Amino acid sequence: MNARIIAIVLSCLLVGAGCSGHRYGGAQLTLQDGVYWSSRYQSYLVVDDNIVSRYQFTPTNCWLAPAGLMPSVFSPAANAGQHEWMGAGFQTLVFKRLSDGLPVTFTREPLLPKLCERSVESSAVVAVDTLVDTLHQFHHGISHSALLKWRYQATVLDSQNQSDLASSLGLFELLSELLADSNDEHAYLLSRELERYYRVTNFAVGEAQRELSRRDLLRQLTASDLYSGCEQALWWGLLSTGDYYLGVLRLHRFTPEASYSENGQRCLQRALHSIAEDLQRVAQVKGAAPKLIIDLRYNEGGSLLFASQLAQSLVPKDEPLAIISGHKVNEQRRPDLSRLHQRGKVLVTEVTASAAEHLAHGLRLRGFVLQGQHTRGAFAPTTVRTLPNGWIVGMSMYPPHEVLDGLGNPLPETKGLTPDDTLPVEVLFPRGNKKARQ
DSSP: OOHHHHHHHHHHOOOOOSSOSSEETTEEOOOOSEEEEETTTTEEEEEETTEEEEEEEOSSOEEEOSSSSSOSEEOTTSOOSSEEEEEEOSSEEEEEETTTOOEEEEEEESOOOGGGGSOOOOSHHHHHHHHHHHHHHTTOOOOHHHHHHHHHHHHHHHHTTOSOGGGOHHHHHHHHHHHHHTTOTTOEEEETTTTEEEESOOOSSOHHHHHHHHHHHHHHHHHSSOEEETTTTEEEEEOTTSOEEEEEOOBSOSBTTBSSOHHHHHHHHHHHHHHHHHHHHHHHHHSSOOOEEEEOTTOOOBOHHHHHHHHHHHSOOSSOSEEETTEEEOOOOSOOOGGGOOOEEEEEOTTOOTHHHHHHHHHHHTTOEEEESOOOOOOSOEEEEEOTTSOEEEEEOSOGGGEEETTSOBOOTTTOOOOSEEOOHHHHSOOOOTGGGO
């Protein structure tokens, strides 16, 4: 085993693909013309001659949105973003999110509101109002006094006669402050024109140190004798300490063609079979099953289905990984690795978030010990919306009381998981100095 990876581990002690075609259950999927509404997504779908147009709705605005978890225009024969078709009838359209398996139902409405048939206005005030409305729609309220402050600042920006709001740095900073006021750990704002990305979460460890540590880990993993799979998302192998390392760098893009897909789940299953074979060899040589070190330090999440599949393979249990709005997230596939290891520890940090937090919590319920720092506290699945000037905003899609663990208990949204053993920051985010690599 390469000494550099051993040193690190010792020191630590929006286009989807998949099966979204035009057939469902072996039969042709025919869409009925009409207007359909989703209270979950706060969006309308208009079907006309098997072409679907998506309108994003707020009380003050409604328009044909060019971004989000579904494209603005698509058909049943084309992929609907990060969803696959589940079924269609006269009254309903049903999709399944590829990231977590959650169903999304659109129900027939009499008419598309007149609000949706006119062009959306573009001004700083409209951008503020739209963001505030969207936050309210997804359970992240802004107080009336705060709204007055944000609208006043937007009025000042509008008075400066800025012609291109998509390139307005002042508006980007204003909306970033507004998002921070929402207290949603998932919230972010993206402007491709400005090449700016703002995330609400404040990290104790600076961006430079986090990126340096992440890159140094990947470099040392690559130089080690560890195995890797699924586009270098997974790394595994025996360490000279006798512990068995399983690094889960991310829970998405396990295959190059898609962030979330059936192919990704199959890749994970193949990797777990390889890990099972390696663990059997280790047990034969050592005379006992090893303990695991599961590294989630830099894992910001991804697919709850991947997380469930991994947790249930390591230690199968009757209960699901999570229960979201009454829907059980429970992906169970072979192999069963539970007799090939003696549990162990899971390394977590403030970067560990979303599906990775669900995975860490699920492993804790399966007998693993959490070591590191408080995790981010962003358990709720996210949704993505478009602002009138074209910027993308993301936020938690469900209120905290609808996001439960597999036992039906509340999860610490915004607070994060408290580790069983706290580790110092310099151990979790090694700077990659010469001494650490010897």
